[in-house]
Amino acid sequence: MALLAALLALFALQSPPPWAELWVLVPAGVAVSLLAGWRFGVWGTLVPVALFGAAIGLEGPRSLWVWWVPVTALTGVWMGLREDRNATPGARAWMLLPVLLLAVGLPWMFRYQDLIQNLERELRLGDQQFLELARQLVSAGDRLATIERAVAENAKVRGQMLPYLVPSTVFVWMALLVWAGRLIAGRVAGALRWPPLSRARLSEWRLPDGAVWLFLIGLALLVAQWSAATPAAWTLLLNAGLGYCIQGIAVVESLLLARGVPPSVIVVTMTFVFALATPVFMLTTVAVGLSDVWLDYRRMDVPPKPETP
Numbered sequence: 138m139a140l141l142a143a144l145l146a147l148f149a150l151q152s153p154p155p156w157a158e159l160w161v162l163v164p165a166g167v168a169v170s171l172l173a174g175w176r177f178g179v180w181g182t183l184v185p186v187a188l189f190g191a192a193i194g195l196e197g198p199r200s201l202w203v204w205w206v207p208v209t210a211l212t213g214v215w216m217g218l219r220e221d222r223n224a225t226p227g228a229r230a231w232m233l234l235p236v237l238l239l240a241v242g243l244p245w246m247f248r249y250q251d252l253i254q255n256l257e258r259e260l261r262l263g264d265q266q267f268l269e270l271a272r273q274l275v276s277a278g279d280r281l282a283t284i285e286r287a288v289a290e291n292a293k294v295r296g297q298m299l300p301y302l303v304p305s306t307v308f309v310w311m312a313l314l315v316w317a318g319r320l321i322a323g324r325v326a327g328a329l330r331w332p333p334l335s336r337a338r339l340s341e342w343r344l345p346d347g348a349v350w351l352f353l354i355g356l357a358l359l360v361a362q363w364s365a366a367t368p369a370a371w372t373l374l375l376n377a378g379l380g381y382c383i384q385g386i387a388v389v390e391s392l393l394l395a396r397g398v399p400p401s402v403i404v405v406t407m408t409f410v411f412a413l414a415t416p417v418f419m420l421t422t423v424a425v426g427l428s429d430v431w432l433d434y435r436r437m438d439v440p441p442k443p444e445t446p
């Protein structure tokens with residue numbers, strides 16, 4: 138846990154304030170909420186309620202970053218309430234629903250445009266520093282002009298896509314911090330001599346069937362071409378697609394394990410295919426994960442029992 142705490146503190150020091158505080162506050166809030174919900178039941182919901190009151194009192198409702206602390210804590214309580222039921226990893230991912238809904242609503246919140254402008258300003262500053270370094274290292278005029286043109290074109294595309302990708306990026310970041318909070322809660326439970334937190338394998342990943350509606354709603358909003366809802370549509374589509382991508386990987390892993398393929402071979406093969414053909418890999422695994430909602434491959438593909446003499 139010391140290494141994890143050191144990494145979180147290091148990332149916090151490298152991040153701009155006030156968002157840097159989330160590197161510490163979110164895992165701590167998730168850990169406390171999870172343990173409270175696990176040991177004290179519904180009374181554990183008082184933790185995110187208290188965090189919500191503190192957030193509103195200290196920063197006000199217009200602050201973008203502070204909302205993530207009570208919402209992720211709500212996910213922590215949900216995990217704690219379901220801990221004794223040995224939830225599958227897909228069910229735990231579904232517990233991130235409050236975080237996803239906040240990410241969906243992020244573009245409609247106050248100061249979101251200010252956030253995008255500040256982020257774009259920081260990225261342009263990084264572009265300028267990169268070009269200054271390129272001018273020092275590259276002497277050929279034609280090559281330097283090519284680099285400057287590529288940076289300018291990338292900046293233009295980035296400026297168009299940034300408002301649509303920021304909510305999904307923040308959601309993935311919060312999901313990782315929730316996972317870190319769960320790890321911390323497990324270590325604290327061990328120190329208190331409580332039962333260990335349940336663990337699950339990747340091959341057991343399966344999102345609840347209702348999660349497909351998030352994907353379909355995002356797709357429908359994109360087809361409807363409602364400009365105000367485009368960021369929300371991409372947030373639903375990308376993150377639900379990521380969940381089904383992981384489900385597709387879990388299906389393939391489960392089928393290969395059932396046939397005796399060593400886990401190391403599975404990891405190396407998938408890593409090689411991902412590095413060689415990332416778009417094809419992503420689309421294929423999403424398709425497998427989505428079709429698993431109706432076909433349930435792992436239930437269909439039951440290995441035959443050995444014949445008894």
